[in-house]
Amino acid sequence: MNRRDFLKAAAGGAAVACTGGAQARGNLEPAPQAVGMLFDSTLCVGCKACVSKCKEVNGMPPVTLEGKEAWDWASDLSPKTLNVIKLYQHGEGNLKDQVENGFAFEKRSCMHCVDPGCVSVCPVTALRRHPVTGIVTFHVDACIGCRTCTTGCPYNVPHFDYDDPFGEIYKCQMCNQDGVRRIDNGQITGCAEACPTGATLFGSREALMKEAKRRMALKPGETYNYPMGDVSKPGSYHEKATPAYQDHIWGEKEAGGTNVLHISAVPFDKLGMPPLPERSYASISEGVQHTLYSFMALPAVALAGLTYVVRKNLDAPAEDADAIDDKGQEEDKS
Numbered sequence: 577m578n579r580r581d582f583l584k585a586a587a588g589g590a591a592v593a594c595t596g597g598a599q600a601r602g603n604l605e606p607a608p609q610a611v612g613m614l615f616d617s618t619l620c621v622g623c624k625a626c627v628s629k630c631k632e633v634n635g636m637p638p639v640t641l642e643g644k645e646a647w648d649w650a651s652d653l654s655p656k657t658l659n660v661i662k663l664y665q666h667g668e669g670n671l672k673d674q675v676e677n678g679f680a681f682e683k684r685s686c687m688h689c690v691d692p693g694c695v696s697v698c699p700v701t702a703l704r705r706h707p708v709t710g711i712v713t714f715h716v717d718a719c720i721g722c723r724t725c726t727t728g729c730p731y732n733v734p735h736f737d738y739d740d741p742f743g744e745i746y747k748c749q750m751c752n753q754d755g756v757r758r759i760d761n762g763q764i765t766g767c768a769e770a771c772p773t774g775a776t777l778f779g780s781r782e783a784l785m786k787e788a789k790r791r792m793a794l795k796p797g798e799t800y801n802y803p804m805g806d807v808s809k810p811g812s813y814h815e816k817a818t819p820a821y822q823d824h825i826w827g828e829k830e831a832g833g834t835n836v837l838h839i840s841a842v843p844f845d846k847l848g849m850p851p852l853p854e855r856s857y858a859s860i861s862e863g864v865q866h867t868l869y870s871f872m873a874l875p876a877v878a879l880a881g882l883t884y885v886v887r888k889n890l891d892a893p894a895e896d897a898d899a900i901d902d903k904g905q906e907e908d909k910s
């Protein structure tokens with residue numbers, strides 16, 4: 577191989593990497609029997625029964641302030657708190673579900689993304705999306721503690737326990753991890769079970785989406801029987817006048833969609849939800865990774881070419897080596 581042929585081969589490798597190598601994929605589809613929750617901010621009264629129940633189910637201690645041990649003061653997700661209720665407040669803050677001089681509640685826990693960034697970035701599959709239910713779980717046996725998942729989540733959900741020398745990642749696993757298994761045992765999530773108003777509702781993603789769309793279509797002021805517990809088998813109903821919902825189901829499309837859906841009368845940016853594209857970050861980053869890996873074909877081609885030239889020079893008799901050198905010099909001039 578002379579230098580011209582070698583450069584041609586290298587250019588060919590680059591072209592292959594540039595064209596065929598960029599294998600961007602689309603968003604993943606919801607799992608075939610995806611389960612999730614619907615959080616309706618307009619029903620939430622901020623009682624935090626869901627926070628306490630979540631701690632009970634997951635065996636987590638309350639976050640206490642000195643001298644105030646009787647109350648859980650968790651204000652954000654952490655290794656001790658997998659679910660929090662946050663408050664939006666403006667002006668005098670006395671009008672429920674109003675932007676001006678109003679207030680509203682927002683639930684924060686894992687959204688169980690349809691195409692989860694945490695699963696995509698984990699190098700050892702310690703985070704997994706269940707192929708049937710879509711529940712995203714954490715597997716401590718596989719985790720190497722690299723914490724990459726904490727950067728791959730658009731909702732800042734996974735938290736690493738830095739206080740523990742053998743620290744691990746903590747996030748809501750929809751009450752279906754080893755030692756809990758509520759969903760596999762036919763129960764609903766702890767937070768949905770404890771919610772006294774139906775603000776947190778459990779069910780299949782499909783049924784929850786239909787319920788959310790039904791609420792969107794109601795006229796403000798119309799009375800509606802809000803199901804409580806499980807959307808398909810409600811334990812009871814909460815009768816209430818319908819608010820003026822935002823025409824937006826959070827999780828229908830955001831970053832590929834989520835199995836936990838939110839609806840509200842206050843815009844989601846006021847509730848602190850991040851601006852997200854419809855395309856999942858996992859599909860974008862995996863496309864970039866595949867392109868980069870394809871570009872690694874180029875150094876491989878270069879290495880193979882160099883090895884061939886060096887081998888040929890070492891094996892060739894002295895006069896042949898001179899001839900190769902002369903040819904190379906001629907081509908340099910051209």
Ligand code: SF4
Nearest residue numbers: 686687689693694729
């Ligand atoms: S919200 Fe974050 S932690 Fe939960 S599934 Fe999505 S990417 Fe993973």
Ligand code: SF4
Nearest residue numbers: 630659748765766767
């Ligand atoms: S599903 Fe279970 S772990 Fe997740 S927020 Fe609700 S109670 Fe907590």
Ligand code: SF4
Nearest residue numbers: 620621623624626771
């Ligand atoms: S239990 Fe229900 S009403 Fe109470 S804070 Fe949680 S979501 Fe809101």
